[in-house]
Amino acid sequence: MADVKKIATRESYGNALVELGAEYPNLVVLDADLAAATKTGVFKKAYPERHIDCGIAECNMTGIAAGLATMGKIPFVSSFAMFAAGRAFEQVRNSIGYPHLNVKIGATHAGITVGEDGASHQCNEDIALMRTIPGMVVMCPADDVEAKAAVRAAVEHEGPVYIRFGRAACPVINDNPEYKFEIGKGTVVREGSDVTIVATGICVGSALEAAEMLAAEGISAEVINICTIKPLDEEIIINSAKKTGKVVTAEEHSVIGGLGSAVCDALSASYPVPVKKIGMQDVFGESGSAAALVEKYKLDGKGICEQVKDFLK
């Protein structure tokens, strides 16, 4: 897929905010000294009076967003996933989740593709944390097209939303005229009959590569793109499991509490089949280039392909 266009979803986030800022005069963006990195800088430039830099104080930023929401604003809280979901977890839970306020959390630099900064900044726990909060919508877009659509859907949705974006450029896979986005709806991006790969975020691109490699070896893999991890499109997963009888999940996140766990919850309740969870296997990341890390932790096409083959043995 070397010739495919690549864009980091954090770029998509910033661009979507600029576009939506024109349509929604009550949309405001908050940052904690990271506007250059979260890519909200473009919004700041376009709407300086609606960009609020809170300084390096994520917990306070989260509370300020809650207060702004009660005044009719649509606040986007921007920071790295580690701080937005990790450091400020309890503020998200108590100041936003419990009163069910209309705050959107744009968490960039999620997962190991943060790269060189290393484990302290590679958040592999945010999906797990956010999905435990009642009423919270959790999304992890796969590419530029989906990221922009998710940001728009978040604005149109009344209530708290967490959206996870990546630092590294990733292939644009949804660039087709039929593409439609809806919160809570997954998409079969490749049909198959031997095994189902349910993927989210950058792992959707990897899963499609893996499916190609598997096809060359005579294995027909169905690939489902799950952007909304909560509420989960259980129907699309169960229907595919009925067809293939085996499910693999793939995510740039811990295998504890993330997409894999959500899929297991759904399947174990309605249609139990063997499930293999691909992701960070209860370990911290480390420094390195995004590409090298994705390869080492087997989240690239080759890594997913190998693990699917092991699972099918």
Add this chain to the structure above:
Amino acid sequence: MNNLELKKTANEVRKGIVTAVHSAKAGHPGGSLSAADIYTYLYFEEMNIDPKNPKMEERDRFVLSKGHTAPGLYSALANRGFFPVEDLKTLRKLGSYLQGHPSMQYIPGVDMSSGSLGQGISAAVGMALGAKMDNRDVRVYTLLGDGEIEEGQVWEASMFAGHRKLDNLVVIVDNNGLQIDGPVSEVCSPYPIDKKFEAFNFHVINVDAHDFDAIRAAFKEARETKGMPTAIIAHSLKGKGVSFMEGSVAWHGTAPNDEQYAVAMADLEKIGEELDKEVEA
């Protein structure tokens, strides 16, 4: 309201606090009673609110950052007419809208859910900022405990409020001097509280939390202060009004039993009778 009316009202608010906590067999009377005069002044004199229209767009906002003293807020709201005083007896009971800590989703007049210390002030700052951004004539008040200000988030919020010159924001610290583990000065001293808020670019007013002349003057001064937020350090007596609760850390989070409840109510009845004899000068 004149001072005598305020005092009488505050006494009724105190009766509501003691009754609610006694009925719940749990809750926080000490810090509710210490702030009863502040609650009363805010809801009966200072704030632009309408009990018949609790969600009135341009109302002033109040955030109880020290959310555990919800009985004080609830009693003030009930006495002000937001909901029946009788309902105070359902505090903390299963099925009651009067949750152990304030919930904006269930309780008329509650502008923000709170209870996890340090978080309310940030929400209040967000409200004040939101009002400023749209040039709305909305003032925002938030009440913090003196133990609560040990939370780092309080100072993150204060730094932001000072930096943004939020002169529509009033932070009130109920300085009753006691927290669960003992005197705040011994647990992890926040003193000097006034100097700290000054350093964060607040206009600071020290006030006797049980003197309505002083309280009235302080909120007037806050209203007249431009270009910076105001912090009112309210020097109070924990458990104020109930003889055996006054100055006692034991009554931070303990409910009176039936016998103690009778004594507490007798104390407050007596105060009420004395107030009835007074004539406003």
